[in-house]
Amino acid sequence: THSSVFVAAAESNAVIGKTVSLNVTATGADIQKATALLTLGNSFKNYTVTFSDNYEGTYSYSKLNNILTVNAERKADAVAVDNNIIATVTVDIPSNLSASDKFNYTVKGGSYTTADGYYATYHAPEAALPIAAAYSISAEVVLVGAPTTLTVTNDKGEPAANVDIFNAANNEKIGTTDEKGLMTTEYFSAASGNTTIYAKDAAGLLSFQLNVKSYDAAGEDSAMPYGLMFNALNDAAHGKSMTWMSNAIKAQDQYIRYRVSGTEDWTTVAAKATLRTFTKGGNSAVNVNSVTLEGLNPGTAYEYQIGGGEAWSEVATFSTINSNSDKTRFFALGDIQADDLTNIEKVVSKLSEGHYDFGIQTGDAVDDATSYSHWNDITNLFGVERFGSTDMIHVLGNHEYAGDANADAATNYFNLPTTAKPGSYYSLTYGDVYLAVVNYTGTAPQLKEAMDWLLKDAAQSNATWKVLLMHQPAYYTNNFGGNAEIYNTVPDVCEAAGIDVVFSGHDHSAARTYPLRDDEVDEENGIYYYICGSSGEKSYPITSQDKFDYEKIFKFATTDFAATYLSVTADKDEMTIDYYDIDRGLLDTVTIESPCKRHGHTACYDPAEKAVSCSVCGIALDNYSGKAPDKDGNEYYLLGGVVKTGWFLQGNDVFYANSKGVLQPIELDSYTKTNCTVRGKFVYSCKTVDEGDSATYTVRDDLPPGHKYDKEDPKAPNRVCTVCGWHEVSLKDCKVELSYTNYTYTGKAMKPYVYVTAPDGTKLTDYYDYTVIYGENTEIGYGTVTVKPFNYYLVNLNQKRGSLCDDGTVLEYKITIHAPTVKDVKAKMAVDGIDVSWTAVPEADGYNIYSWNSAKKAYDLLTTVEGADTTNATIYGVKAGSTYSLKVSAYNIIDKEQIVGYGGTAKITVPKNFAQKLEAPVATAMNDAATGYVKLSWSAVANADQYKVYRADTSNGTYKLMYTTKNLSYTNTSANAGYTYYYKVVAVDSKGAYASSDYSKVVSRTCDCARPVAKIAVNADTGKITVSWNEVKNAARYELLRSTDGKNFRHYDYTNKTSYTNMAVTPGTTYYYRVVAINGRSVYADSAASTTRYITCDCAKPTAKIAVEAASGKPVVSWAAVDGAAKYEVYVSADNKEFKLLGTTEALGYTDTSAKAGVTTYYKVKALCATSKYGDSALSNARYITCDCAAPVVAISINERYNKPMISWTAVDGASKYAIYRSTDGKNFKYYDTTTKLSYTNISTTSGTTYYYQVKAICASSSYGDSAYSSAASIKVP
Structure with missing residues (x-):
């Protein structure tokens, strides 16, 4: 194996202010030459390269590709050493790095040659070391005007003493830590701002830099x-x-x-x-x-x-x-984000007038979460000064996270029930409304987590209504709002979770979808999605038309609004959502019905509770009849809420239920066919009957066809059946017996069996030979049983086929049904007599209590107790030492007759030292509807002649005597509206024969405001309706209720005045009003509604004008169109006192052609309502004018006799003479002459001159009746 070369850092981390050594190292002793090509991170510009004693070399840096190249070669006299360092690159670590930075380097390439001539290359990926510091420095929040303490710890987290702290901007020393690593200073407290600091010890070891922010309080x-x-x-x-x-x-x-x-x-x-x-x-x-x-x-x-x-x-x-409230009311607001709060303050002011259980804001309440002024605006908007103690649900939008990644400010300001990280969620329930809150998130995993939670959490709620609140809308209007993932995820989960409504914001639009499911309108199961608008300052255009079919998806979507809010009312049956614009009023309303309201309840039986409830909404279904399963799938049959057991027939169906009421499978075993008078039968069986129950059950077949007589005429005597040989007989000759005539009430119909025996001893058959007609016989009282021949089996209308002849015999019998027997009668001594108690008989009208009279050997009636629910009574006036045998019987009043049932008994002996005390009154409290005062009333107490009323301010407070009276009621006129008072009453015998009673049970009542006394009128000028009322003591404001049918009154508006003019009314429509005085102290002290006042809105009174038509001289009345009017009536008067109808028109003017010249006439106009005669306007103000003469119609010619101009005209009605006016230029006319004739020859004219003439008719009766000038006529004098 050949030796190799590698590059590695000698340190495990990079400490600021110190260095990191990158060693070029050989794995063997035979490396002759080596090259290393390195890149360093951008922050690391300063370094040095040194070679070990065995090697020498060079290094260079290329700015073009940021590569440091190190070349090394073994010295000739070097001693071979394994794993020796060839060269070291020492890199300076800057002091201004932070813990989040990294020291990174990459071996881009390299090569080496061994002593035996082996050549190889190498490289390595980027490596990184964490940045470390010898010290850490931290600071409290620095407040201007207050000292702050800095803390310095070493790399082990221990306090660092005697370490200096410097201002990084100018290296100014601020101070030195004490033995606990602390330094307290006012260096940062002079003014708000930012200061970067660091710690440094005597050896030059540093801390990371810290940006200290100073804050104004x-x-x-x-x-x-x-x-x-x-x-x-x-x-x-x-x-x-x-x-x-x-x-x-x-x-x-x-x-x-x-x-x-x-x-x-x-x-x-x-x-x-x-x-x-x-x-x-x-x-x-x-x-x-x-x-x-x-x-x-x-x-x-x-x-x-x-x-x-x-x-x-x-x-x-x-x-x-x-x-226990039946209704839940709340409002919803969209995005606010406003610098100008004018619109949102209008909305908040309007909402603060309503009685809401809570409110919702769907996010982006603030524009920047790092701005104190934005949060301060929100606390002013939603604070107690506006909303009192109304709770607010704040959904967090993307702007609540602006500069605050986990919305810590919102968490604190809104005291949120859970962490407010993006995509966080929680749920609340108010009344019958479940509300799931999902805060803003921009990531799919967070959204999925929230939706998984929603699916589970909503399933655990039994609220009727389920509402989702989130910032971004699923059905959005802004294509650029980042809502696509919401649409792709949320609707499917909402549908699965049973969500009814989704309220969102974000898009700054006002929108509502149709009820949607799978993007289709589903009126039955669809979900309504709302975008809740905004405060109106900021909006985005509607741009999602390419995503959604707006005609199918949206009921409306608009940005045309000032500022919006939604008002919601929900109960078990309905949720109504009203969408308002603060300027335009109601934009939209939706009422959603619950499944049970739409389809009725789904019965489910609980065997343990013996109760039926709806499996959908949980409501109790009392007195339910029909089949109902339990949660395990067992079926039951109930009738009137009672589970049927055993065999029973319901309609044409046969059932068997075991003793627990569970229906069992049954089979048909046999069938017997019907003959002439004997009915056939079906026999059913069940293999799983309870012990003691019959395994079979019989149901009768079709009715027998009856006899086929030899004579068809039912009146014919001695008819004989040709099938069975029966000889027809009369019912009156038969023996009729009832099985029983006295019954105790059970709730079931009492039907004694009726036996009919023919004269020859033959037992006739019920329903085949004779029919028995029972009265209802289910109620306590008298029942009836009617017997008559069975005549209903018909071959044709004349063939009656029963065993009894049709001779008209009908027999009627009477039975008696008593109240059930009273049970559990008990007697015990009380301070004021013998207390008798018993178990209630719900069907009774009352109870009689008797005492045995041994002399009479009969019971004497002691007292009567009215009402089935009263199950105890006290027997007063008992004698010490006497023994009483008592009986309690239930009674009912039937046709003024008392029918008494069987009684239960009890026996008791009165102690010889017994002394009697008065019975305690039973007090009730209510409010006097007119005054609002608390009115107390109580039951009369035997032997009491006075009653004392006591009052306290709390249930356990000190009770003071308020009043002593002989009456049975007391009105507390010293009570103040909005305060709750507690009362109790004592019965007193002023003569001293009986001890005063115990206190009655405490009753409490809040004093209401007095009921306003409302009046109503229509403003004659405008036609609008004004409701006024008296000022009510302790009322903070007044609520106006309005209806258009006199039955369904809804909140209309609030006012702190004592009158209200309803401008939003339609002429011809009748409006009904009630006024409620609202107490400023307690919602329970609002007054009763005033007596209903109603009136029809009139058309506005027309504004009439008058003029004279120049040509005819007739008066012309005109007016502007009146809203709601179909036509107009014009009235006329000669004296401005008595006006009579002149005419009716649909036009906006009317000419009085009957007016006489020179006569002054008065006119008024009335607008006739298009929809109701009760909506006609008042008469306009009178307008008067004098009728003029008609303007003369002038002709002109040359008088041939005088060769002069001659003017002529027709006679004008009412004119006594005519005035002539002349001009030579056709413009400037001057009076010329007057004549009583119908023509005039102008003698004094000049030949060759053209003359122009006008004529005015002079009224005979009044100078005000002169006509207008005629049209000008001209002629040139020859």
């Missing part, structure tokens, strides 16, 4: 907390999540203290503080404080304060959600 220039937000959490009924900010220097440790509203004792919880730093717009830092409260009460208002030391916020209120 951001936020309130005080110790006060600010920017409080409430965040979403999974159990919002029992907890609250919140974050707030505080000054990192001035504020002390932060806490929250809270208590149930109206109580005294605070609970204090320390906040978790995280110091967050920001670099965009200057270095700044702030403490983000977070708290998650647990163990709270659902639907409860709490008072709280946040802060620390002496700096605490004002007392405010938050509320947990009501876990």
Whole structure:
């Protein structure tokens, strides 16, 4: 084997400020010549080459290809040595490298020759050494105005003492570490900025350089907390999540203290503080404080304060959600990313007026996660000043990761329940809505992990509605938004996971798809995908038309909006999603029905609970009838919620169920055919019946055909069957017996068997020879049994074939059905008498309690208890030492008659020292709808003549006497709206014969605002509807409810005023309104809705104008078109008092052809609604004018007698004379003369001159009625 040559580093790492040795080494002693071609990393420019004592040589560096070439040759007198170093390249390691850098070199090639002439080449791939430092230096977050401590450790992680620290920019010494490796300094605290430092010991060993950032303490220039937000959490009924900010220097440790509203004792919880730093717009830092409260009460208002030391916020209120609420309301917002917050503040202001359980923001709330001002804007938008204690779900978009790779700032600000790394996920449930959150990711593996989780997590939720929240949309509108992987992955998983709706952002467009499945519209099982718009400042054009068929995929997709939000309401049956633009109002609405709402429930039986529920939504199906499987596939049959057992016939089907109710397989064993009067039968069997049950079950065949008589006429006497020889008889001659006439109620129909025996002793057959008609006979009371000949088997309409003749005999019998027997009757002594209890008889109207009278040997009625659910009573006035034999019987009132069932009994002896106490009242509390005050009422107590009412502010607080009364009710007029009060009542005998009762059970009630008294009117000018109401004490604002049918009222708007003009109304449409006073303290103190007020929207009052038509002189009324009007009525008056209809027109003007010249007339106009007469406008303001004479129609000629111009005209109605006007230029006319005639010859004219004339009719009755000038007529005088 020949020797070889290789190049290797002598060190295992490259220490900054020191060197690395690359040795060219021979493996044997016979290497004569060697060459090595090396490349070094770009950071390593300084090196030296040395040759060992046995070799000499040269080296060179080529800038062209960055190759260092080393040539070596053994010296002639060199001693042969194995594995000796030929040459060493010593490379300087720069001091400004970081731990992430590498020292790298490559042996690009080389060659060597041995002593025996063997020649070979070699090379090696790139090798790398880690960069190391003798020391590490670290620093706390540096705050301007506060000292900071630097820490220096050696390469073993031990404190490094007496090591100097320098400013790398100018090598200025900052200080030296103490024995603990620490140095505290204010060197960085003067102003915000960046300083690069390093550590160096006396031997010149260095640390890596560290960039120390100095931060201004951001936020309130005080110790006060600010920017409080409430965040979403999974159990919002029992907890609250919140974050707030505080000054990192001035504020002390932060806490929250809270208590149930109206109580005294605070609970204090320390906040978790995280110091967050920001670099965009200057270095700044702030403490983000977070708290998650647990163990709270659902639907409860709490008072709280946040802060620390002496700096605490004002007392405010938050509320947990009501876990029993039927509805869940939330809103959704798209991307914000706005420098100009005008639009988003409008949206937030609108949303803050609604009562929402939570809100959603679909990501990109901030544009740059490293900007403090951006985060501060978000805390202002979603803080308590806008949304109170409404929880917010924040989906993280790509901009939450801008400059913050793991979205640590968002994690702190939103107190997220899990790490916020890209593609992170978690789920929440509010009410009946499951919400899965998947944060932004740009990688397919992270997206796949999130979708795998979604598939499993959604399957574990039994919520009716399943919603996915993610930043990027699957069905996107921006081709350049990086959404392709979302589309390729998400829809398939959503379909498999049962997702109903997906809310996304990212594209800054407003869009909704049709319900989609496999990219096809599926109204039944499709998923709605939303892009939630934006604040409107930034948008991307819609460019994905080449990817999606927009007509098939999108219901709408647009960027034409100001700023958008979505409002969602969900319950067990429906989810309604309204899409709004803050300027244009409602853009779109969708109502999704749950599968059970669409198709009904899918029954599943639980044998353990003996209950049927829907396997889809889980709702209990009480009183279910039909087949239902259990989870193991066993089938049951239930009737009215009760499992059938044994043999039974349901319709035409026969079943057998074992004692557990499980249906078993059965077979048909035999069949007997029917004859004239004996019905045939089917016999079924089951091989798996329970012990004691019959193995067979018989079902009767078709009814017998009846007899075939020798005479077809059913009235004919002595008919005889030609088949069996039977002689027809009358029912009235037969013996009829009922098996039983008194029954105890069981819930089943009572049907005593009826036996009919012919005069010759033949037993006739029910349903073949005679028929029995039972009344309903299922309810307590009297039932009926009717017997008559069977006459229903017909060969034709006249051939009746029963065994009894058709002589019209019908017999009716009466049976009695009593209430079930009362069971478990017990008697015991109480402080005020004998307490009697029993098991309820649900079917009863009440109970009678009797005591045995030994003298009468009968029971005496003691008392009556009304209502089936009352299962106890107290017998008052009992005598000490007496023994009472008591009986309790259920009764029912039937046609004013009391039908009493059998009773259960109990016996008790009253102690000789017994003293009686009054019965405690039963109190109830409600609100007076009109005043909102708490109204307390209670049951009357025997022997009591007074009642005392006590009140406390908490259930366990001190109760104070409020009122003493002889009445059975009390209205607490000193209660304040928004506060909850607790009450109890004591019954008193003022005469002292009976001891006062115990307190009633405590009842509580929140005092409501008084119900507004609403009025309604239509503005005569505009036709719009104005609702007004009185100011309500303790109301913070008012909610307006509106309906167009008087039944289905929906929220319309909020206002803090006491009137509201509804501008968005349509003429001719009737609108119904109610007003609710909203309490500013508690959602449970809102008033009852006002009495409904309704009115029809009118057309606006026309604005009329008036003029005179020049030619005719008639008045012309005109007006502008009125919205909603189909035509117009014109009214006329001579005195501006009594107006009469003049005419109707569809035009926008009307000429009064009946007006008389010189007469002043008044006019008004009414707009007639196109859809309803109740929508007609008010009359316009009156307009008046005097009717003119008509303008004369003038002709001109030469009077042949005088050879002068002669003007003539027709007579004008109402004119008494005519004025002549003359001109010689056709422009400047002057009055010339007046005449009462119909022509005029102008004598004083000059030959050769052309004259122009106009004529005006002068009104006989009024100067205001003169006509307009006639058209000019001209002629040249000969």
